[in-house]
Amino acid sequence: MTEVHLVEHAPAKAVPLPDAAGRALAASKIVDAVPDPYEPGLWRLRAGSKVGAVALDVPGGETTRLRITPKVPIERLFFLLGYSLYPHGWRERAVDVAGHDELLPAFAHAVERQTDRALRQGLLQGYRPAEATAFVVRGRIREAEQIRRRFGSPMPVEVAYDEFTTDIAENRILRAAVERLLRLPDVPRVVRTRLMHQRGRLANVTPLVRGQAVPSWQPNRLNARYHNALQLAGLVLDGASVEHLPGGLRMNGFLFDMNRVFEDFVCVALREALTPYGGHGTLQDGNVYLDEGGAIRMRPDLVWYGESGVPLAVADAKYKAGRPQGYPDADLYQMLAYCTSLGLNNGHLVYAKGNAPHAGHVMRRSGIVLHQHALDLGQAPAVLLRAVSALAERMVRL
Known part of the structure; x- marks a missing residue:
């Protein structure tokens, strides 16, 4: 049995793997897997945002167990x-x-x-709908089924009832x-x-x-x-993931996508923090379009609407860490499109880690300000929630 231990978003690691197992991991997209260009029999594996454990069984070969540890505790x-x-x-x-x-x-x-x-x-225990064929009427008679099955015979009776059961x-x-x-x-x-x-x-x-x-x-x-x-x-x-791959390979795993985990937390925590200010939040709003014809659909992670239904704020969560040169520019382009479509002067990008708690960029000719916020997931939960509350207050104030 081959055991491989990777860390989320850590540098690639060269490990000995059967070719069938390496190809299966590459096809599964659980990790980035490529053959080592210099050493036959070695595969270079790099974990992305998926964390958990996977077992890969190769017919006639050994089992490969892959463990991916998250960066957060x-x-x-x-x-x-x-x-x-x-x-x-x-x-x-x-x-x-x-x-x-x-x-x-x-x-x-x-x-x-x-x-x-x-x-x-x-x-x-609770009630569960049940159907049965019985000689005693219990619940109600299923008349159509009684006629279809019994041809007018009064017994036995097709009945439906609520059963109290575990x-x-x-x-x-x-x-x-x-x-x-x-x-x-x-x-x-x-x-x-x-x-x-x-x-x-x-x-x-x-x-x-x-x-x-x-x-x-x-x-x-x-x-x-x-x-x-x-x-x-x-x-x-x-998080369950069981599948049979080509050639009889069997993959059995339990995985989380940290992108989804971070996005869900930020959106729900922000929605809760914004509630005292009035209005309501919509997650993954599918009614936002970039064009007048409604052909280009967009899905912002969180849109906050006022009591009258007018959008007041928009936020998008990105499970990315800031690099020395800053965050990816593509995120700013995406948020600019959201603000343009919703008619907002401020847009908020929330990252998992950054070089500074906040950075703002004023867009040319439009005056739209795009804000980049960083949350430190290593903080205690109470401190983390206070940071989210401060972010909600900033969004309302702007």
């Missing part, structure tokens, strides 16, 4: 993920990672602990996440044992079939003790 990653899911109720210490510094072990431990807390009082969406999601983690490599043995115990608790719940959509659930006071567990379970199922 695991606890901070949990905070960014959790806040974007549950801004009003998430807390820094709501999820325990037990000191794990790798993403998959930390997530497996956190999911198991939250699942244990959710199930400690027993499995949640086989509900919340429990099915938890079981699917637990089983998903049990199939992944690098889950510590102690955590794997506890996950198997949780699977035993959920044994009477219908498992999700591979390819089946994850059932939806709505937070309420009845399933309050499940909230944290369901949020983490949803992350596990969203």
Whole structure:
């Protein structure tokens, strides 16, 4: 077995890989993979914004395990993920990672602990629509089905009713996440044992079939003790990546795209910080067009509208770090297009790291000012949220 450990956005690393595994990684776009130009059998791998763990099985060959560690601490990653899911109720210490510094072990431990807390009082029960053929009328008679199947015979009866059961969406999601983690490599043995115990608790719940959509659930006071567990379970199922590649190759992984994580956090945190000023925010607004004919659609990450529906501010999140020569010019061109279309005099680009907290550029002939802000993700969550609040205040003032 070949083990490869990379760090997000770190310099390329030369590792020995079978050609089939190297080509599969290159095709998957999980990392940048190219053959080493000087040493046969070596591949140069460079991690981008995707972090997590992947196992690649080559038929007749050895397994390659790839681990990509995020630059931010695991606890901070949990905070960014959790806040974007549950801004009003998430807390820094709501999820325990037990000191794990790798993403998959930390997530497996956190999911198991939250699942244990959710199930400690027993499995949640609820009503689920059910259909059956019975000799006693229960619920309502399915008249069309009765005629089609029974040809007028009164017995047995085709009925539909609401069944009070533990086989509900919340429990099915938890079981699917637990089983998903049990199939992944690098889950510590102690955590794997506890996950198997949780699977035993959920044994009477219908498992999700591979390819089946994850059932939806709505937070309420009845399933309050499940909230944290369901949020983490949803992350596990969203981050799942299993595919069969050409030639019988099989890739099994659990990945996050840090671009998406940062974008979600910035947009949700900014929307929450802007709420006290009135108006409402729209994420990924698809009703913004650059041309009068409505042929060139744009999707700003966040547009803040006033009470009358007039756009007041626009922001775009970029998971990029400032270089000595500054940020990419293409980001400024994109924001200039947003401001032009929305009729705004100020546009805001929010980066993950920069040489200065703020930089402004006045555009020629239009007077539009494009602002570049930097958030330090290494800060404590409370400090980070204060920085977002200060950014929201600046946007409102401008």
